[in-house]
Amino acid sequence: MASADELTFHEFEEATNLLADTPDAATTSRSDQLTPQGHVAVAVGSGGSYGAEDEVEEESDKAAEQQQQQQPGFWTFSYYQSFFDVDTSQVLDRIKGSLLPRPGHNFVRHHLRNRPDLYGPFWICATLAFVLAVTGNLTLVLAQRRDPSIHYSPQFHKVTVAGISIYCYAWLVPLALWGFLRWRKGVQERMGPYTFLETVCIYGYSLFVFIPMVVLWLIPVPWLQWLFGALALGLSAAGLVFTLWPVVREDTRLVATVLLSVVVLLHALLAMGCKLYFFQSLPPENVAPPPQITSLPSNIALSPTLPQSLAPS
């Protein structure tokens, strides 16, 4: 009995000595670790009996419970601050991880490490939307240089269209995917589905490769544009598939293949839609309006040129 008491008491003293020697460790740790240490330090001062140690253990347990109950509610600012708890190096590392997908290398486990952030998805989507609108306008400028009869206009409405479509894709499709995976949760036992934020992160970071692709689409060579598009789509879809495969492979083969093919198809539709809407290839020789979705602005662009041709006659 006495030897057991002495053993536990010595451990206690050692721990508090460690704490006293390394005050820096105490200050940089999270707040939920700080409270039990604080309780330990106070208990030492009041005496060193076995009963006091019991009290300390109870207090530290209660403190841990209280800390867990004090998770900030969704109406507080610090709740959202927890989603932006990333450093520059971490964001760059996640972007690199999305650019180079490897088959066994799960993006969520290796790069996110269960700490998803909202910074990456939000600003990658914003960048992509503005880059789409800007480069789409730039192709019109370059087309006009080749053929001065094409009417140039800033086309500001494309910024709105780009923004809405990119943000809807990057936030609604993960919502649908997350909902579907949770619905099928009963079938999978080994690996739980990703949280909503992790799904948003997967999609957000996978959109990063489209930014250099869109910039490279400025080169007005059609087969090169399709090549870049295919490359970027392949990289991005591969990243998505490799990340979703561990979650989906527990399911039946039919559901797995259908889900993955729907994901890849939606991604391909996004890339194609961007190419066709923002980069309508105006033929350099003639001024005939291309039969695209946006035939209306081409008609309006055409009408100012008609009075000019009629005026001399």
Next chain:
Amino acid sequence: MAEAEESPGDPGTASPRPLVSLGSATKGTEGLSDISISQDIPVEGEITIPMRSRIREFDSSTLNESVRNTIMRDLKAVGKKFMHVLYPRKSNTLLRDWDLWGPLILCVTLALMLQRDSADSEKDGGPQFAEVFVIVWFGAVTITLNSKLLGGNISFFQSLCVLGYCILPLTVAMLICRLVLLADPGPVNFMVRLFVVIVMFAWSIVASTAFLADSQPPNRRALAVYPVFLFYFVISWMILTFTPQ
């Protein structure tokens, strides 16, 4: 010596003497025990806060002063901040005395100059007044929220103030572009406008970074500065692609 051991044991005593005796026990100087601050040296006198009377004077004077004085004071404050933006130094004036008059004047000027004519087509063309306004203000609010969520220690309105004032170089670029566009269009025209917009864009970035970068921890500075870059890039793009009809 004995007094030092007694002191933790009797928390209920009201006399100030144990504090003094503890000091004498640890330092070993006998002279300290003779000084008992609360008993021997009476504290008397008057406490006046000179600032209070000055503030009261200030209040009554702004109420009675002429309208011209009030407007000139605000205009001078705005002008002083313009100077701080044009010659960015590490000073706290923009942050300490923030105001949103300057950003409002700049935003309205920019939006008035950038808006397309009503005769222009509805679908294809430059931004409307409201679109410029929304981009500037919602962009600034988003960047401020982003900066605060990343853990920066700058207040909401200070950040809005800095971002708004740093649009000044781009507004100057817009004025120059409009003047240059009065000349005949051509590649030289475009080159001049491109050069002016690039220089003013770099100036805006440098000015705003000088004020905002210090508020972030160093491992997140790039994360906070990148949205500012994107914001001024979009505004520069709108200025560069402006074509009068």
